[in-house]
Structures are given as C-alpha cells and as structure tokens.
Amino acid sequence: MPSSDEIVALNNYLQDRNMLASLSWSFQATGVGHEPQWTARCRINGVTRGTGAAGKKTLAKRQAAGAALRSLQEENASE
Numbered sequence: 001m002p003s004s005d006e007i008v009a010l011n012n013y014l015q016d017r018n019m020l021a022s023l024s025w026s027f028q029a030t031g032v033g034h035e036p037q038w039t040a041r042c043r044i045n046g047v048t049r050g051t052g053a054a055g056k057k058t059l060a061k062r063q064a065a066g067a068a069l070r071s072l073q074e075e076n077a078s079e
Contacts, residue, residue, distance in 0.1 A: 006066035010042070013069055019044065025064075027057060042068040 014020045022045045029036040040060035042050040049071045052063025 040064040
C-alpha cells in the first residue's frame, strides 16, 4: 500500500526541478454515495503521469502520486 510519503516525495521531486507549478490533480467518484470508488489522476504539464483508484480519495491520490513519481524517475534515468 502506498504511503503519504509518496505525495511528499513527488512534491519534493518536482520542487527540486522547479516544476511544482506544473502539478495538477483531478478526482472522480463513481458508485453509490456511501461507498464511492475514487479515481485520482496526477498531471504534470497537463499530461496524466499517474492514476490511482481506491475506496478513499486520499489513498487514490497516494497511488497516483507514486505512479507519477516512478514514471518521472524512469524517464529521467533513460535520458
């Protein structure tokens, strides 16, 4: 399970590269009102870099942050 440290790590990663302002989030809830399924999308410069889905909004955001961070790190490792 991703930890909240992934959100912090993503923010730190972007801040170190002067890219924090390019970060945006979108959230969508589906399902019944008392048991929503949340989908979070992490966008960098308008491009979706990570998604997450969970029964809690914060967990979906953590998953998306972790996926985005891994994507950015892999991209920079290959450069």
